[in-house]
Amino acid sequence: xxxxxVLGFIAxxxxxxxxxxxxxxxVKTRHTQDISLxxxxxxxxxxxxxxxxxxxxxxxxxxxxxxxxxxLVSFVFILKLKYK
Numbered sequence: 001x002x003x004x005x006v007l008g009f010i011a012x013x014x015x016x017x018x019x020x021x022x023x024x025x026x027v028k029t030r031h032t033q034d035i036s037l038x039x040x041x042x043x044x045x046x047x048x049x050x051x052x053x054x055x056x057x058x059x060x061x062x063x064x065x066x067x068x069x070x071x072l073v074s075f076v077f078i079l080k081l082k083y084k
Contacts, residue, residue: 005061012065019072032080040077047073 026032047070054062 008059008061009064012061016065016069016072019069019076022076023072026076026079026083030079030083032076032083035076035080037077037080040073040080043073044070044077 022035026035047066050062051066051070054060054066
């Protein structure tokens with residue numbers, strides 16, 4: 001595996017993992033009032049577009065990172081709508 005790809009995977013793990021504490025907190029507390037709905041709408045769209053971009057250029061770190069992140073961010077978005 002090329003060093004650039006390894007760097008991409010390390011960056012992907014860091015940025016994707018950054019959403020895990022928010023997911024855990026939202027699930028545990030069922031409190032999403034302080035989370036910006038607009039921010040999560042924009043984030044879901046943006047990450048979805050990055051995922052499609054990764055598919056189009058066939059870049060595994062971009063696909064993996066944004067696929068997992070899209071799931072995490074979408075989950076918080078759904079909780080935000082549910083626990084409004």
